[in-house]
Amino acid sequence: MNGLINIFKTLSDETRLRIIMLIHFDELCVCEIGGILDIPQPTISKGLSKLRDLNLVIDTRKEKYVYYKLREDNETLKNIIADITHNLEAYPQLLKDYKNISTKWKYSGTPTAIDANILA
Numbered sequence: 001m002n003g004l005i006n007i008f009k010t011l012s013d014e015t016r017l018r019i020i021m022l023i024h025f026d027e028l029c030v031c032e033i034g035g036i037l038d039i040p041q042p043t044i045s046k047g048l049s050k051l052r053d054l055n056l057v058i059d060t061r062k063e064k065y066v067y068y069k070l071r072e073d074n075e076t077l078k079n080i081i082a083d084i085t086h087n088l089e090a091y092p093q094l095l096k097d098y099k100n101i102s103t104k105w106k107y108s109g110t111p112t113a114i115d116a117n118i119l120a
Contacts, residue, residue, distance in 0.1 A: 003074075003076070004076060006054055007054075007056075007074070007076055007077050007080070010050065010051065010054060010056070011080065013047070015037070015039060015043060015044075015047050016047045016050060016051065017094075018037055018093070018094065018097055019033055019037070019044065019047050019048065019051065020051065020056070020070060020077075020081070021081065021084065021085075021094050021097060021098070022036060022037070022097055022098075022101065023057060023068050023069055023070045024070045024081050024085070025098060025101055026101050026104070027060070027067045027068065027069040028067060028068060028101075028104060029065040029066060029067050029068070029108055030044050030045055030048065030065075030066070030068075031065070031107045031108050032104040032107045032108050033048075033068070034107070035103070035104070035106060035107035036097060036100045036101060036103060036104060036107070037097060048068055051068075055071065056070065056071055056074065056077065057069065057070060057071060058070075058071055065108060
């Protein structure tokens with residue numbers, strides 16, 4: 001029961017929800033997440049720290065950056081995200097964030113696999 005409560009507490013914070021959705025779609029570093037969301041890096045780091053404490057993210061060091069990806073072994077979270085993703089047009093901010101993933105190279109110089117025209 002505590003795991004379920006923690007997931008909903010986590011999702012109730014707008015910044016963490018936006019971070020979760022981004023790292024569901026693509027592996028990103030703090031500077032890319034901050035740039036895409038237009039949120040200061042310390043705020044992103046704090047949100048990611050909470051997600052890491054709850055064992056919801058995987059972090060991988062690549063050269064000078066640490067990249068974050070959502071863990072896929074939490075079925076409850078996976079189902080919630082699948083529902084949000086299926087109805088992404090109903091969430092304008094999340095849709096905007098998704099489309100902005102294609103701009104991540106501006107913040108780290110890393111190319112993206114996500115095509116900006118997917119949902120355009």
